[in-house]
Amino acid sequence: MGYIIETRDITKRFGGLTAVDKVSMGVNAGEVVAVLGDNGAGKSTLIKMISGVHRPDEGSILLEGNPMKFENPMGALASGIETIYQDLALAENLNVSSNIFLGREKTKKRFGLFNVLDHPYMLEESKHVLDKLDIHIPSLKSTIRTLSGGQRQAVAISRSIYWDAKVLIMDEPTAALGIAEQKKVLNLVNSLKSQGIGIIIISHQMYDIFEVADRIIVMRRGRKVAERLVSETDPDEIVGLIVGAETVKK
Amino acid sequence: MRTSELSSRPGFTQTTIGRTVGRNWALFFLIFMVIVFAFTGSGFFEIANFQNIIHLSSTSILLAAAETFVIITGGIDLSVGFVMGLSSALAARIMVILSTTALPVPWIIILGSLAGLVISLIPGFISGTLVARFKVPPFIATMGMWGICNGITLRLCHGFFPIAGLPAALPELGNGYLIYIHPGKSITFFQKPEYLADNQIRELIRLIPFSFILITVVILILWFILHRHRFGQHTYAIGDNVDAAIRAGIDVNRHLVKIYMLSSFLAGLAGVYNVFQTGIGNYTTFSAMYELFAVAAVVIGGASLAGGKGRILGSFVGVLVLAVLKNGLAISGVEPFVRYIAVGVLLIVAVTIDQLFPDLF
Numbered sequence: 001m002g003y004i005i006e007t008r009d010i011t012k013r014f015g016g017l018t019a020v021d022k023v024s025m026g027v028n029a030g031e032v033v034a035v036l037g038d039n040g041a042g043k044s045t046l047i048k049m050i051s052g053v054h055r056p057d058e059g060s061i062l063l064e065g066n067p068m069k070f071e072n073p074m075g076a077l078a079s080g081i082e083t084i085y086q087d088l089a090l091a092e093n094l095n096v097s098s099n100i101f102l103g104r105e106k107t108k109k110r111f112g113l114f115n116v117l118d119h120p121y122m123l124e125e126s127k128h129v130l131d132k133l134d135i136h137i138p139s140l141k142s143t144i145r146t147l148s149g150g151q152r153q154a155v156a157i158s159r160s161i162y163w164d165a166k167v168l169i170m171d172e173p174t175a176a177l178g179i180a181e182q183k184k185v186l187n188l189v190n191s192l193k194s195q196g197i198g199i200i201i202i203s204h205q206m207y208d209i210f211e212v213a214d215r216i217i218v219m220r221r222g223r224k225v226a227e228r229l230v231s232e233t234d235p236d237e238i239v240g241l242i243v244g245a246e247t248v249k250k
Numbered sequence: 251m252r253t254s255e256l257s258s259r260p261g262f263t264q265t266t267i268g269r270t271v272g273r274n275w276a277l278f279f280l281i282f283m284v285i286v287f288a289f290t291g292s293g294f295f296e297i298a299n300f301q302n303i304i305h306l307s308s309t310s311i312l313l314a315a316a317e318t319f320v321i322i323t324g325g326i327d328l329s330v331g332f333v334m335g336l337s338s339a340l341a342a343r344i345m346v347i348l349s350t351t352a353l354p355v356p357w358i359i360i361l362g363s364l365a366g367l368v369i370s371l372i373p374g375f376i377s378g379t380l381v382a383r384f385k386v387p388p389f390i391a392t393m394g395m396w397g398i399c400n401g402i403t404l405r406l407c408h409g410f411f412p413i414a415g416l417p418a419a420l421p422e423l424g425n426g427y428l429i430y431i432h433p434g435k436s437i438t439f440f441q442k443p444e445y446l447a448d449n450q451i452r453e454l455i456r457l458i459p460f461s462f463i464l465i466t467v468v469i470l471i472l473w474f475i476l477h478r479h480r481f482g483q484h485t486y487a488i489g490d491n492v493d494a495a496i497r498a499g500i501d502v503n504r505h506l507v508k509i510y511m512l513s514s515f516l517a518g519l520a521g522v523y524n525v526f527q528t529g530i531g532n533y534t535t536f537s538a539m540y541e542l543f544a545v546a547a548v549v550i551g552g553a554s555l556a557g558g559k560g561r562i563l564g565s566f567v568g569v570l571v572l573a574v575l576k577n578g579l580a581i582s583g584v585e586p587f588v589r590y591i592a593v594g595v596l597l598i599v600a601v602t603i604d605q606l607f608p609d610l611f
Contacts, residue, residue, distance in 0.1 A: 102498040105483060
């Protein structure tokens with residue numbers, strides 16, 4: 001199959017604990033795949049391997065069919081795999097455009113000698129990407145500290161999109177948001193999907209999943225225990241799979 | 251998306267005036283002090299005295315600048331005072347040794363100064379590596395260098411003896427002025443008029459001490475690095491959210507090593523300049539507490555020990571606040587211990603302002 005990102009039998013052990021046990025999964029371009037599971041099911045470890053934070057002990061990760069080996073998150077970023085963590089990883093003392101460009105700042109030569117930060121360029125580009133996603137932030141020069149939760153989430157998403165992400169991993173994207181802002185973020189996910197980006201979402205919010213996901217992967221104790229198309233399942237079945245079907249049947 | 255209720259309610263610190271006053275309260279306080287001392291101390295409000303304040307603060311300014319970078323990353327550098335002593339002593343010792351050779355004086359001075367500057371990179375490299383790679387708390391890592399540098403310095407000084415016997419050109423350079431005006435008679439640059447004897451020097455109007463030029467250049471460079479260069483941007487990001495910096499692909503470990511080396515190098519520069527200023531190699535006494543006054547200046551200048559916050563010009567103002575306080579109180583005839591009380595009160599005020607109005611940055 002033509003998955004944009006795929007894992008084959010990847011395994012990660014921490015000492016005696018097997019956090020992820022031979023998990024194979026794939027995401028198509030323009031598809032949203034939700035990874036569900038109870039706490040400790042191995043969701044985070046799985047996505048951390050894809051985003052280059054952990055290295056798998058066994059198995060392989062394929063990006064557009066090519067096996068990848070990421071030494072660190074920068075390697076994954078360079079290949080077009082962007083991750084938005086639950087805590088968003090924004091520097092609150094810097095402004096919106098500085099955050100979008102953090103670590104990849106655009107500079108220009110001054111007097112042919114020094115590399116100076118090119119703030120006008122970065123502001124302009126930030127404005128573009130925010131407009132493209134239909135996000136409104138009063139001033140791109142305001143520091144993240146002054147923004148609301150949804151606005152911060154939007155900045156984190158814009159940052160990933162700006163760098164031509166092929167794959168976007170979102171860890172609990174709506175967890176810290178108000179109702180209206182959750183809606184906005186879900187709309188954003190849909191608009192990213194239509195741009196052909198492969199998206200992996202980790203979430204506990206069943207409503208969100210059924211709102212935006214195409215496919216659901218359920219993990220339990222490090223193993224992938226089920227995979228369902230959203231159109232062919234319902235929240236009850238998924239909950240049953242998450243906690244272990246035998247408990248629910250009773 | 252709406253802004254939250256809280257941030258749309260205009261408090262005093264949200265207004266433009268409120269922000270300006272809040273962010274620059276140390277500057278306003280400095281101006282206030284200058285006005286008060288102008289009335290209470292005769293001879294305070296004079297160019298000569300102002301130049302004197304800056305000239306005598308030049309090493310403190312360098313140390314505070316060093317501390318600013320470290321504090322923005324959320325660390326602290328306790329070693330600056332003793333690194334300064336180490337550089338001072340080593341530079342002086344090398345100059346003394348070279349003086350016994352046939353080397354011309356300019357070379358003696360250059361090589362000695364270089365030795366002082368180069369040695370200062372080592373403590374920074376060690377404490378930076380300890381902090382970044384071995385996750386030693388900055389307080390402990392730099393406290394280690396605090397002891398080590400002091401010990402080596404005292405060894406260089408054979409105990410508690412400043413190193414003397416240096417080229418006489420040193421203090422002339424270190425305490426020189428750009429312009430000398432002999433009212434109604436002459437104007438000379440770089441050197442006092444030759445016809446004037448040393449004891450007549452008070453007849454001269456001397457303008458722009460070399461030390462002022464040195465610190466202006468250093469502050470400009472550091473301001474550029476901190477506010478216009480990628481390096482500064484990363485420094486702020488690391489101080490606010492180290493995870494964000496790591497995930498943005500910033501090599502945080504490497505950056506921290508550079509920060510501690512920069513800090514230590516600036517301390518070394520202060521040490522070498524100190525040799526020029528005093529004409530001898532000075533060890534740092536324990537009672538000097540340079541590092542603590544540097545931290546105090548940086549905090550008064552608006553930085554937060556929690557990291558992510560601080561400005562180079564703020565720290566400069568912080569040093570001037572402490573220096574003007576010392577000078578003004580002395581000229582006004584106030585007992586010296588009052589100064590320590592005032593510094594203590596100021597520090598508490600600074601931190602309280604930082605806690606009450608965290609959005610002021």
